[in-house]
Amino acid sequence: MERQCIKIPKKKGEPARRILLDFEILDISLKIGSDESFLYLPLSRELLLHELTELPAEAKLAEFNFEPQKNKPTPEDILGFSPAYELIGDVALLEDSDLDSQKALRIAYVLLQTHSNIKTVLRPLTPVIGEFRLRDFEVVAGEPRTETVHREYGCRYKVDLAKAYFTPRLSTERSRILSWIKEGDVVVDMFAGVGPYSILLAKSKKPSKVVAIDKNPVAVHYLIENITFNSAKNIEAIEGDAREEAKKFAGTADHVIMNLPHNAYEFLDSAVLLTKPGGIIHYYGMTPEDDLFESSIKLIREAAEKAGRQVEVLEERVVRSYAPHQYNICIEIRII
Structure with a gap:
């Protein structure tokens, strides 16, 4: 091969x-x-x-x-089906919310048995809720913790999944955003969390500065730790409301990242304020399949017009399916 x-x-x-x-x-x-x-x-x-x-x-x-390795037993070989789980660092997060305790425990033990890199198996008890997008978890098996270190594109992110939002499902998306950044750009990450966008961009050494903002104090604690962890020199980490912080950085951003898909539309006025003429907003939203982009573009256009500015739509894309008939989308839009 x-x-x-x-x-x-x-x-x-x-x-x-x-x-x-x-x-x-x-x-x-x-x-x-x-x-x-x-x-x-x-x-x-x-x-x-x-x-x-x-x-x-x-x-x-x-x-x-190359020659293939000899096959080892997989969870499917033992269970008779493929268990749905997400791997974050050394934590396996079961995805089937309808599992009973006995079945969840069996899956957990099989995952620990077949994957030496998995140390903890969690089951979410709630959906993502609240201002900080958090979930409650149950430790099904393994080490009793919700903290882990996730590795992605050469970066390491320490995170407590019960106290700060993180998903590995956007790893490809984070890498894609990197391709938009030019040397010397200023980037503002309005909802930075523990830093997966900000740190990857800073490590690329392209932007002159990355401003990473988050309102969750625990997320910012991990963000600061991760900046040191990854030797990223050109990031300013800020704990605060993106609306207020936008006033301090008005007109400075070549790129504004708005990865808060359920609520990003509430911050569009601030995103426009941040963006310098010709700068680009990377807007994430959750939209129904019969209106993937148009309503979001209308909201962005209205926010720009309110500030006496115009927009140019550069790219529209579906990032992933989020729920039946609902999609996580991204729109790249230039603010003129």
Whole structure:
């Protein structure tokens, strides 16, 4: 099976392997290849630039024909079905809210048995609710905690899932936003949480400054810790209401990230205020399938016109399905 890989001298192979494991991009379904001088480490996806620079200087991208690893028993092999769960760091979060306690416990033990990287299995007791988008959890099995460290695109995010919102499902979306940022840009992340957008953008070394705002004091505590954790130098972390903070940074942002999909429309006046002429708002919303974009664009246009400004729609996209007939969408819109 031919796959993109890291080709590296054998004496540097173990440090590189550990870095790829830490980034969670070593394809463990394939056997590591070798010849007389080099190791070939299979990749599960393309490396980002800042990830490549973390590897030893001798590391090169290459292609190699890999052999698959021998199959280990999967949860499906043992249970007879594929359990639905989300993996956040070393925590497995069961997704089926209708599971009874006995079935949840069986699934949890099987996940712990078949996945050495899972240390805790949680079951949500409530949907995402409240101003800070939190859920109550039950520890079904494993270590009794809700705190974990999640790795994504070479960044690490420490988070307590019961006290600060975080989802790994937007990892691809966070990487996509990176492609919009140019060197020297100023970015304002209006609802930064523990920092998954802000830190990835800052680590890319493209923006001159990232302003990361959140109203949840626990989220900001983790945000500050994660900034240090990831050696991100160009982030200003602020605990506060995005409406009030927008007044301090009016007209400075090349990009404004509005990742609060259920309520972002309430902050559009502030987002427009933040955006410099020609700047871009990355607006996230939850919309029905029969009106994916038009109502949201109308709200953005109205907020801009109120400030005497115009808009140019650059891109409309569905990020993911959220519920039956309801979608998480993103609109990129330039404020002129």
